[in-house]
Amino acid sequence: MNTTTSTALPRVTLVGAGPGDPELLTLKAVKAIASATVVLVDDLVNEAILAHASPQARIVHVGKRGGCQSTPQAFIEKMMVQAAQAGERVVRLKGGDPFIFGRGGEEVEHLQAAGVAVDVVNGITAGLAAATSLNVPLTHREHAHGVVFITGHAKPGDAGTDWAALAHCAQQAKLTLVVYMGVSSIEHIQAGLLQGLPARTPVAIVQRASLPQQRHATTTLADMAHTLHAQHLGSPSVLVIGDVLQGLAQLDQPTQPALRRTA
Structure with a gap:
């Protein structure tokens, strides 16, 4: 047999x-x-x-x-x-x-x-969900020719991202920056990005993207760290940085209810 x-x-x-x-x-x-x-x-x-x-x-x-x-x-x-x-x-x-x-x-x-x-x-990544919750794209024919997903958390012993160099690249190539795990080092990230991006560059900070507890604040790169602390936004949060946020209503008001997508 x-x-x-x-x-x-x-x-x-x-x-x-x-x-x-x-x-x-x-x-x-x-x-x-x-x-x-x-x-x-x-x-x-x-x-x-x-x-x-x-x-x-x-x-x-x-x-x-x-x-x-x-x-x-x-x-x-x-x-x-x-x-x-x-x-x-x-x-x-x-x-x-x-x-x-x-x-x-x-x-x-x-x-x-x-x-x-x-x-x-595959699953939907938080950076995409964060932008979508605000009805904001990550790429746009006029405002962003590409998008960079990047971590703000360096591996122990690693120098981490050269934020100034990234900022220059983003400015020249018209890129949206999506920063994960950046809350604890937001001052360092902001200081580096300001070396290559305008202080007025729009920023959205989105906490708990896609959940009922989602909160977000819109601000500028110059005020990014201050806004995060003032609005008591913490981890897990995603930073979306770039001109794709130009059309987000009432950019100068730091906290707005997140827009919800309906079927």
């Missing part, structure tokens, strides 16, 4: 949970979550998204959040490998998109090196 042995590789799916609003999940993300037997969940993922998981699935919270104590990345990677090799259907659920400041690249490299196959399901 012939017998066959499965040669399927152990597998992990990295799933982008989007910026927070559960309705912004993709259908592919919902299917992946529903089929998982183990879900490793980041700290910023909306708990409502876990309603899509099977009641039998094991939910493991592995907090990853700027400014807070985090589960070590090496420990998360070890858990994924062990669960996949044990035959579990593993989903690594990450806020936003796994490949935009989500350490997705590091996890893919580690998993593949351990002989684990990887699938990736």
Whole structure:
């Protein structure tokens, strides 16, 4: 009698949970979550998204959040490998998109090196959701020929971004800047950007983009840090900087209710 042995590789799916609003999940993300037997969940993922998981699935919270104590990345990677090799259907659920400041690249490299196959399901990144919540584009034929997604949080031992050089590039190439994890270093970011961008450059600071608790302030680059502190905006917040904000109504009033998109 012939017998066959499965040669399927152990597998992990990295799933982008989007910026927070559960309705912004993709259908592919919902299917992946529903089929998982183990879900490793980041700290910023909306708990409502876990309603899509099977009641039998094991939910493991592995907090990853700027400014807070985090589960070590090496420990998360070890858990994924062990669960996949044990035959579990593993989903690594990450806020936003796994490949935009989500350490997705590091996890893919580690998993593949351990002989684990990887699938990736994209999610809407917070920078896009932040701009969209204000009915502002990130690119515009007149105001912005491109967009730069950049982190304000430098890796320990890394000098970080040359904000002055980036500002000169943004000014010459007409780019929108979208800064993630920039709250704790906002004064440093502002000082560097002012070396290449006009002080009047419009800025939007958007906290908890896409969630009912979303707040935002509009200001200028010269007043960016002051506005953030004065309006008590904290993490998680995204900074959108550039002339795509020119049309945002009442720019000189620092706090306005976020505009909501309806179906």
